[in-house]
Amino acid sequence: MDRVVPSPVATTSADTPPSDSLLAASRPTTGGGAFQKGVEALAQYVAREGRLPGRGVVEVLPDGVEHRTGIWLGNMKARRDRLDAARLRALAELGVEWAR
Template sequence: MRQRRGKRRGEGQGPRERRAGGLRRRLGLRDLLAAIGIEEDQELVAAKGAAEAKPKVSRGDRFAQGLAALAQFVGRERRSRVTRPHKEPVEAVEAGPGGEEQVVVSQFALGTWLNNQKARRAKLAAGQLAQLAEHGVEWV
């Protein structure tokens, strides 16, 4: 049986080189479409960029969101032990299309958040630990 010489496509390349190759192919397709008169819809490109952009949330705000979700959970369940996969439904008021306010229900990964707080409890401020203790969360 003859051995193959040379590399197969993608073999011997790291992920960075493979991604760059895919980007070059996409750019080539974009140039080809432009050459035959098909242009990108700028409104669609802007809408896609806006949909992909996530608002930055500070650590303090994220902690406050987690604390609010924990308070809601403890108020309903009367316990502070949360399983890791638990997601707590949280309501938020956001500005909708046309400027009117609308209530949006999102799922807050409370179990994951609480597990992360436990993992980084040495880095939490004393006030944050006290707030968690108010809701019955204490780690030994």
């Protein structure tokens, strides 16, 4: 009986797993940090444009991170019944009517 021997294959960068630091940087932040990033992006957009963003708005924060501000705001509206008073107040101060 013949044995199948795997042939050696050159390893490419696609075969190597990404580093832990790269994975951590690409993951969305959770908890209060994610909300703070959203408020920061929303405040920056409102200060510049004078209105709330549409769903497709992507805001670039001062640290260079892109934030999908329009989608984030829609998600906050969908979850408004689970937001605490401080978070609702922060959104209301930026002109979000449904947060009042």
